[in-house]
Amino acid sequence: MTEITEVPSPFCGIGTDDLTIRMDGVSLKVVENGCAVNTPAFEQMITDTSPRVDGKEVSLDVAVAAAAALLKDTRLPVIGGCATDVNGMRGLLALADRCGAVVDNMNFTGARNNFLALQDSGWMNTTLAEVKNRCDLLLVAGTDLEAFAPRFFERYLWNKESMFLDDTSSREVIYLGKAPSGDASTSPTGRKALVLECATEDLPEVIAVLRALVKGQPVLAASVCGIAAADLLAIAGKLKAAKYGVVTWAAGALAYSQAELTVQTLSEMIKDINNQNTRCSGLPLGGKEGDQTANQVCGWTTGYPARTRFSRGYPEYDPYLNDTNLLLTNGEADAMVWVQAFNVKSVPPVTALPTIVVGRSGMTFAKEPDVFIPVGAPGIDHAGHAYRMDNVVAIRLKKLRDSGLPSTAQVLNAIEQAL
Amino acid sequence: MLIKLTGGTVYDPASGIDGQQQDIYIKDGRIVTKPAEAFQVDKEYDLKGKVVMSGAIDMHTHIGGGKGNIARTLLPEDHRQDPVMRSDITRSGCGHAMPSTFVTGYRYAEMGYTSGFEPALLPVNARQAHMEMADIPILDKGGYVMLGSDDYLLRLMTAKKDQKAINDYVAWTIQSAKAIGVKVVNPGGINAFKFNQRKLDLDEQNAHYGVTPRDILQVLATAVKEIGVSHPLHVHGCNLGVPGNMQTTLDTIQGIGGLPMHLTHIQFHSYGTEGDFKFSSGAARIAEAINKNKNITIDVGQILFGQTVTASGDSMRQHANHKHASPNKWVTMDIECDAGCGVVPFKYKDKNFVNALQWAIGLETFLLVDDPWRIFLTTDHPNGAPFTSYPHLIRLLMDRSFRNEVLSTIHPEAQKMTTLASIEREYTLQEIAIMTRAGAAKLIGLKDRGGLSAGNWADITVYTSNTDRQKMFEKPDYVFKDGQLVVVDGKVVSTKWGTTHTVKPNFDPSVEKGLKDYFDRYLTMKLGNFKISDDEITEDGRGSITVHPLRH
Known part of the structure; x- marks a missing residue:
């Protein structure tokens, strides 16, 4: 029986490389840092x-x-x-x-939502270490992030130390569209994510209004697909006030026709924010x-x-x-x-x-x-x-x-x- | 097998041979002296009347790494203009602005090039760069690892760590990324962009760290020299593309205080602010400074008219330049507390005043810098133009009447703002051979490459002389790579895999203590998983690693 440490995983997409695996002949057991995605994938006989x-x-x-x-x-x-x-x-x-x-x-049919947006207008994106050290506001669009990558929050948001934030637990998390399936997004000090729910297929409308608000366009409607316009205005304000906001989505979770337009609206909104004297970046999820x-x-x-x-x-x-x-x-x-x-x-x-x-x-x-x-x-x-x-x-x-x-x-x- | 190349006119600046008729013998991949004893030639090529040079070396070309693949993904419509069929010996792919890896290898070889160096190997993305370059056939390759906006270095500097600590970190990074040199891009500026700074002058402080680009250049140039890396610090300076950046470049030269420094794609850093459009050529003053300061080398980053894509580590400047994107789509990325990148498609137009003057500025620079050993022929592929435009560029340099003919067609106001028409110089074949072969090998520190004397690897290109230098250089008669005939009449006839050129400067192993702590606390992978091992390059049986000597 041997134990192997610092094992990288190709399964979860977020590049966890701290697994400890115990090996008995050819059978494997994840003994440290496993998760619902990685553990069964490694232990498959x-x-x-x-x-x-x-x-x-x-x-x-x-x-x-x-x-x-x-x-x-x-x-x-x-x-x-x-x-x-x-x-x-x-x-x-x-x-x-x-x-x-x-x-x-x-x-690819899921990833196509990203590729079509990229190939039509491009985007401004970031990577996980930047999130870990800089992100002060995370907007999760239409995706149950912890079901996608169970250890995302533990590794990249609630990390004990970061280079540029005094207190990582003060980061703000906002869900737009889908609500989280668990409590991983709740900060170590107990602060819960702000959740503004709408049906997945209503995201195009909701996100279009959010972008308009980011750009300072007047919006006359009092609510959009069940979300108060005032709440969306508050999110727009937070995105513009953040030092390093990050907007994340899983292209495959946007399971409706022409969802590439949603990715494009998000990506163009991020560009708009960067033109208003602060930084903001996209973080498309994938890699499984x-x-x-x-x-x-x-x-x-x-x-x-x-x-x-x-x-x-x-x-x-x-x-x-x-x-x-x-x-x-x-x-x-x-x-x-x-x-x-x-x-x-x-x-x-x-x-x-x-x-x-x-x-x-x-x-x-x-x-x-x-x-x-x-x-x-x-x-x-x-x-x-x-x-x-x-x-x-x-x-x-x-x-x-x-x-x-x-x-x-x-x-x-x-x-x-x-x- | 003994190969004899008989009677060619040889241009081998590395040995001081300038157009003399010589025979060349090749055995086991290397050039050898004529055997003393009786010998049998297994294969002879009659090269009487042909021009013979060593294989060309592109010392700055973006052929591997994430930003190149973003550029590819961004531009399907560009690829569709240039599909490349597979053949019995070659793979299919695409060409033009950002060719597929296989096509990159074939097209370089078909122009007589046998090596290319990726200048922007991000430490955290070096693995990808090497994997892409592993799929470039025929060429040898290597990379300069990018430092200067990585938080680790800036933390060392803010903590006032001594030069030795920085040297150890630089040497460790070169080894872990399998590089042959060190590059800095917009020193500290990529980092500053993450703190929402939108410009960073040579003496402007990073808002978080308080260090300036000048400080960063100083410690990195010193480190490169002290750890014995041959290639001087490879610098993409501050303020790329900004009118008036000529002064920044002059200050950068002055500020380095005699340390060896290579200023890359200097054309993009040679702009004045004179004239009606507040945009003018600074080439004369830059060239004067280069001629005077023997510690400085440059490559030009010539622009040529047409569609291309700019892919750079300089996220700050690329973001600022996005309004010129054509077609209008672009990408920037902040990357892993390590670096960044920006990809912006460009269409350089001869009827656009700025583009036309950029074209002239590049050529002025080529023609006003005296010493061909300190200037290198690049378009900063694909940023100024795709590498396939080199034969055209060579003709512009070697043929004054052709140059002036093209000049007379560009934006009329740009014609008025350049001295190009009055410059008589025409490059000689020997000077071309210096810029693209012997000088490049010397600058990078490549042992046994870039020359035709015995002991060198047999990377050899044979041309038929033609007064139309473009025709001559775009279709060599023969190209040999490590003694293997790979190209005949400008077409690939066989393929092989080149080596990866590296250096291995020493470092104090205790450097990993600080790094391990930093990786565990702040980064997203374990230190042990970050370092690239030799077998990652060699395990598939195609790749190999060549370690070049350090400077003593």
């Missing part, structure tokens, strides 16, 4: 160690050859999931380039199961985020048309490759198409894929790199145990070689 073709156990070589054979004469294979580490994404993109595939990260990793590596390899096709011999980005589900529904795709090295519960959409799964050991299927190759989890079974939510920090993932499972990169490189 290894089940399959052999690949399967048509449900029968085979060697890795046979499975790789079978996968290559399935892909060989396809016209538009789709590589979905894209949940892996940097080297896994490198292998995935090389394979996609080789076989003219569509690459589509499974969280390799979504930032997928977009970063696809970004430097192709120029585009991870919803890009190679079917014409060069990368083409389309945030709508390259959607896996759409390609399956419309009958455009002719094979499915699902890459998911983090989460055994995240399985490919059920399809009649030839399906190859390169998935974390422990995955179970309602419909057995044609080829299943179990792989190790980055940061547990092999070393690697993963991006945290703020995109700036790539964390170095450690190899914790010798499971004998191959990495995503090894498997995808082998399939590409076999082609």
Whole structure:
């Protein structure tokens, strides 16, 4: 039995790297600094160690050859999931380039709300260490932050010391839209967050009014979707009075049509505040199961985020048309490759198409894929790199145990070689 | 295998060879002397009448790191103008302003470049920069680690820690980020922006720390010198793009008191306030100061007309410049109590007075600085223009009539405000070779690169001389990288992976005590997880690390 300290996690997206993990053979137990997201992800048992073709156990070589054979004469294979580490994404993109595939990260439809806003008007953002040391006001828009990242408040808001605040417990937290599901946002001295609730689909209206108030526009309505205009005016005042306000949202939580306009309104509001002689920054949440990793590596390899096709011999980005589900529904795709090295519960959409799964050991299927190759989890079974939510920090993932499972990169490189 | 390059006209300033006919022998990736005994040549290239130089080195080009990837993500419409097909030996991607990594490697090599150095490696983002550069084929690469707005340094300075403490921290940072030099960007200004300061002059105090840019330059330039790093402190000065910043630049040169200092993209820091538009060229006075102060080196950061994107660590100035964004979208970031960045797309127009004069200021600088060993050819890719415009820039420098032809087409008021038309100088091939090869290798401290004498790595470019220098430099006949033929007639014919150039200055290991405490209290990762280990660069079997000697 051994204990490993300072273990970084690729699962929660906020880059926690203080986990202590006890290891007994290949079974892991998080003994310090676990959370509802990280603990089960680390403790997930290894089940399959052999690949399967048509449900029968085979060697890795046979499975790789079978996968290559399935892909060989396809016209538009789709590589979905894209949940892996940097080297896994490198292998995935090389394979996609080789076989003219569509690459589509499974969280892209949520992340698209951010990308469309970014690509249309840009933003002013910050990162976690700046939040930890500077943030005096946190506005959480439409997101249950502690359900998203259980340790966010403990690590980045209620930290004992900060360089530029005398007392971190004096920070103010405001929720707009969704109410928090627990008490993590309550300060150590007992101060509760201010919560202004509205329905998620009412956020566009509420946030548009908030931006207008930040800009000093007159608003005649007394209330907006159940929130008093005076309360919104008070928030606008707090944002302008803060020294380093931070506005956070999870693009995927804004689950309504054209939510990119909400992200854009928030981002433009932040720019407006910076033009009124104070600082304010955005903090988009994300980074779970390799979504930032997928977009970063696809970004430097192709120029585009991870919803890009190679079917014409060069990368083409389309945030709508390259959607896996759409390609399956419309009958455009002719094979499915699902890459998911983090989460055994995240399985490919059920399809009649030839399906190859390169998935974390422990995955179970309602419909057995044609080829299943179990792989190790980055940061547990092999070393690697993963991006945290703020995109700036790539964390170095450690190899914790010798499971004998191959990495995503090894498997995808082998399939590409076999082609 | 022994390769012989026969009869080429060699320009090798590192050995003082200026256009002499020479044979070159290559064995095991390096240039060797002609074997004394009987020998068999396995492959011979007849280079009679061809121009031979070592592979070019871009000493300041933004090819790795987060701001570049933000720039890519921001501009899908720019990529769509220049899709790049895959081939049997090359990967697909995109080109133009901020090319994909693979295309970056191919296009540099296709112009005869064999190395590129990322000048703004944020310590906390260095891992990403190295990962991106690991996906740039053919080229060698390296980076200058960015300090000067990091809270740790400013805390050391406010606490009046001695120079040794700062030296240890700088050396530790170079090692942990796997860098070959140190850069400072808007010294202290990126930090001041986080405290809502919107400008910071050379002698203006940071509102929180009380230190000035001048103080920061002094301690960092001293540290770089004392820990023995060859490349002088690489300085992106205060007040980038501000009319009148010529005076800041002159004061910066004066203020460094003879310490080695490299002023980067100096074109953006050479502006006066004369004329009807209160914007004028300071190039003559800057060049005079460069000529006089032998401790100073510069690269130009030439602008060339067209669409590009500016990606800089200077969040303060980039925020101020966002109103010039074209198309109108832009990003700034505050980063990890470490640094920041700003990404603003720009379209430089020859009919815009300011842009036209910026173009002329850059060229004046090239032509008025006497010593080609102390000036380097850059566009600050992609900030002044994409690196693919270098052959055009070389023609502007080597061909006065072409230069004056272009000059006659720019904004008429800008023509009146520049002395360019009267400058007769034309760069020679040898001077181009100094700026882009021997001088760059010397400045960065690259051992066995940038020269063609025996012992050097065989990074070699062969051109067909052409009076149209743009045509000549955009399509080399051959490019060899570490002795491997990678380009023929301006097209990649094979690929390989270059090395990562670094230095490893010594530090007192006790420096980690203070750092560990700081990381645990204030930062978001553990010190042990912050440092980049060698295997992160080498473990995939493609990358390698080359450690260059320190200055003694």
